[in-house]
Each structure stands twice: as C-alpha cells, then as structure tokens.
Amino acid sequence: MSANLESAQGKNSKNPEDIFDPDGNGNAIVIKDLVKQFDDIVAVDGVSLEIKKGELFSLLGPNGAGKSTTINILSGLIQPTKGTAIVGGYDIRKDLNEVKKLLGVCPQEAAVYKFLTGRENKYNLEILVTKKG
Ligand SMILES: Nc1ncnc2c1ncn2[C@@H]1O[C@H](COP(=O)(O)OP(=O)(O)O)[C@@H](O)[C@H]1O
Numbered sequence: 437m438s439a440n441l442e443s444a445q446g447k448n449s450k451n452p453e454d455i456f457d458p459d460g461n462g463n464a465i466v467i468k469d470l471v472k473q474f475d476d477i478v479a480v481d482g483v484s485l486e487i488k489k490g491e492l493f494s495l496l497g498p499n500g501a502g503k504s505t506t507i508n509i510l511s512g513l514i515q516p517t518k519g520t521a522i523v524g525g526y527d528i529r530k531d532l533n534e535v536k537k538l539l540g541v542c543p544q545e546a547a548v549y550k551f552l553t554g555r556e557n558k559y560n561l562e563i564l565v566t567k568k569g
C-alpha cells in the first residue's frame with residue numbers, strides 16, 4: 437500500500453462538512469512508516485496503510501503483534517518512535533487535540549461500571565482521559 441501522506445496533510449483543502457475525509461482524497465486515516473520501540477522490543481515495525489472513508493478496517497494478528505500499540509499511538513496515548521499518522525486530515529504529532537475530537541475508542545475489556553449510568557460512565561472516562569495524576 438502506498439501512503440499519500442503529502443496530499444493527506446494538505447490543510448488548505450479541508451472541507452469542514454466532511455470530518456472523515458477533509459482533504460477530499462478518500463483517506464480517513466493514513467499511517468506512514470510507523471515505528472514504536474520499547475527498549476529492545478520493536479512493537480510496531482514500519483507500518484504504512486490507508487483507511488478509506490466509510491471503510492471498516494480490522495487489525496488482526498497474534499498476541500504481541502503490535503495491534504494495541506498502533507491503536508494507542510493513533511489515539512494519542514503514546515508517542516511513536518518514528519513515522520506518523522494522519523487522522524481526519526490531522527497529524528497525530530502536530531494536531532493531537534484535533535485528532536482526539538474525531539476519535540472514539542472502545543477498549544477490548546469491559547470498560548464501563550454496571551453500577552453507574554451511561555452518563556456517569558462517560559463522565560468518569562472523560563476525567564481519566566483529560567486529567568493527569
Ligand atoms: N508499555 C510497554 N512496554 C514494553 N513493551 C510493551 C509495552 N506495550 C507493549 N509492549 C510489547 O510490544 C509488543 C506488542 O504489544 P501489543 O501492541 O500489546 O500487541 P497486540 O495488541 O497485537 O497483542 C509486545 O511484545 C508487548 O510485550
């Protein structure tokens with residue numbers, strides 16, 4: 437797959453009415469040469485791909501393949517060692533706050549408390565995501 441990073445980064449062509457394809461090139465997400473290294477472990481080793489607007493895309497692989505690390509990078513929880521990704525036209529290295537406005541992440545494990553309402557769970561998650569310490 438060839439990543440069309442330059443056109444995905446073109447800011448002038450943003451169409452605010454289409455948040456998933458603001459650059460009009462069909463790409464909702466572009467991942468370019470993404471690398472994540474934890475000490476001597478290379479968790480993500482040069483991943484490049486394009487996900488089109490409206491496409492359902494799955495990351496499949498054995499445990500330890502780097503799926504969660506890739507999602508953690510896309511959602512801004514951790515920084516890539518090399519490479520970058522463009523989400524909705526925004527570079528995760530430069531415009532992470534804009535990326536976070538576009539993304540929703542549903543964790544693998546149950547992440548809601550049954551004794552809280554939906555609104556209370558949402559509030560709890562917002563605190564976890566936005567506050568440090
Ligand atoms: N915070 C971390 N510190 C050190 N190694 C990590 C960390 N997170 C993940 N790894 C390692 O990176 C590799 C990829 O892990 P992960 O992205 O969780 O894989 P997957 O989600 O595909 O099972 C594994 O070898 C894992 O042990």
Ligand SMILES: [Mg+2]
Nearest residue numbers: 500503504505
């Ligand atoms: Mg995982």
